[in-house]
Amino acid sequence: MDKLISNDVKTEELVLNMGPQHPSTHGVLRLVVELEGELIVNVKPYIGYLHRCFEKHCEAMTYPQVVPYTDRMDYLASMSNNLGYAIAVERLMGIEVPERVEYIRVIMAELQRIASHLVALGTYGVDIGAFTPFLYCFIAREKILNLFEMTCGARLLYNYIWVGGLSHDIHPDFVRLTKEFIEYFKPKIVELNELLSFNKIFIERTANVGILPLETAVNYGVTGPVLRASGLKWDLRKNDPYSIYHKFDFDIPVGDGRMGTVGDSWDRYFVRVREMEESLKIIEQAIDQIPDGDVKAAIPRRIKPPKGTIYSRTENPKGELGYFIISDGSVNPFRVKVRAPSFVNLAVIGEMSKGHLVADLIAILGSLDIVLGEIDR
Amino acid sequence: MGLLDREFSDGNIVIAKTEDLLNWARLSSLWQLSFGLACCAIEMMATSASHYDFDRFGVIPRPSPRQADIIIISGTVTLKMATRIKRLYEQMPDPKYIISMGSCSNCGGPYWEHGYHVLKGVDRVIPVDVYVPGCPPRPEALLEGLIKLQEKIRHETLRKKTA
């Protein structure tokens, strides 16, 4: 940076305010950017414009009533949020759920991962200036939403995975249609790669931009695709297994710096693309093995976990979603704290964007794939 | 308004009331402020994407409030955001319209009781033309809301209101 600005010219830092209404902040995020010419000196995120008091609501609700509110945190991945909460409460109470439930949960969570990544990739294209991939991504996403809709009647916020089971059994056609979807979607990933991933302009805009060194990432507690893009094979589905993920065979894609440096924006983007392939693998393995049985465990009508605390975490599409629950033995949680992946991942943006151009800030922010509903809760 | 929607095969002179012409022009190109708040914004995105195609109603997203005719409040309005929304609304040129999408912006939605930081209805800060219920409303519902708004615009009058 010093080379570009000679010392005898008097310069002044410019403070630029981005948001809370800005088309590429992915919601109501405000960034205060300090600039030296076109170069970024510092970025400070201001959050809280969507603070919906989730944690206060939990304290007023009973355990099952919390589930719909978890939907509304990371609204691009409601199933995964439900799953994390259900697992946390089940662990606290020591409930085992039937095998069938586990299979359906895994399938739903992986479908959800694909849907969430599709939005991330599509909108990332829009941020960079490629509008077409967005439309293609949404066609495929719409197909997943149809599968969810036939399962539980909702397109976006499902309230499907309950403590001790599921709200409904799957539709008789679900298995067939999911298989059709897998066949349909496989070539679409190739198409997306041709359209966007290996597009020269796209690579120019994202490779070597916003490099996140592994050490910084770990120190900031970054998780999910962002961490993996920095080169660490860390996925809770393998490293701290929950549900029945140990039964399936899948890889954990990590960033390899193919187009530039390990941990740049392109790596973060491409890790998501490859994760979709891995999710398809899991669904393919699971869909044929769904056992018969009940979709509700034998749990008491009033869910009353014993006194105690639990921190339980699952791998959301965005990273580690942790629920910290304190139970005082009554029907309402005493305290629920959510460790939201986007909340932690966003904090690192200042570190990543120093010395980059303003235009790159959009590329960096998009590559983090944040959801404001979860950051502000 | 029947006449203007028809195809003109012979001649290119149309006689219409100014009012009708203006209304027709307004309602067929409602440029929307691209502005999303919460979960409902995702459904709004889905509405403008390939499957539902908002464009066919003349709704095109504009990033700047100064170029927008319509703002869709798609999601929970918090107290911290409410003043900003008001400012966005004030920056829009007249005539401007508002669709309140989803229970949250209609009345606080699931957060109506314990939401200490949620504004219980966006109509407490800006006037709303059409309310679309649902949590989230389906894209079809949003489209219906838009058509309702178009109907409303179709019957607008230039005359000063008496009373």
Next chain:
Amino acid sequence: MKTPGEIFEILKEKFGDKITGIETELPVEPVISVDPLAIKEVCEFLRDNDDLRFDTLMSLAGVDDANGEKTKDEDGYDIIKGGTLSVYYHLDSIQKGHKVTLKVSVEREKPEVESVESVWRAADWHEREAFDMYGIVFLNHPDLRRILMPEDWQGHPLRKDYKNPEYYQGMKVPY
């Protein structure tokens, strides 16, 4: 890989009575209690010790224990006097694959905890959130401001005796 019990023994040996106890009767995970002003030293040790290597802070949560003396005001709202607020730290070691939960408790009237922001940058926003929601002051935090609520908000909403304001900047808050 070490169990929380072993970690407790190591800490107890190193820090003596700054480690105030371990709760093991809880159903799932034991919680080690630490002196609020020693938490930074303890965390630094946990991060740098070769056997422990707690390289990330997964989560940091403020909690209102609501164990003080409860009275009601004329509108039926709780008022809590005395008792404690707590902060829970969930640490994780990617290298070693073990986890531990720490807890500090501070007086409700004077909630001051040493900040661990310099140990893990991840703590920065979490501590700001705990400050915002509970009013827990983190000493030596570089930038302790409200994070979620507006700057001019009164009170700390997640405290159990929080009372909703009637109006905020002219906007009615209750339904």
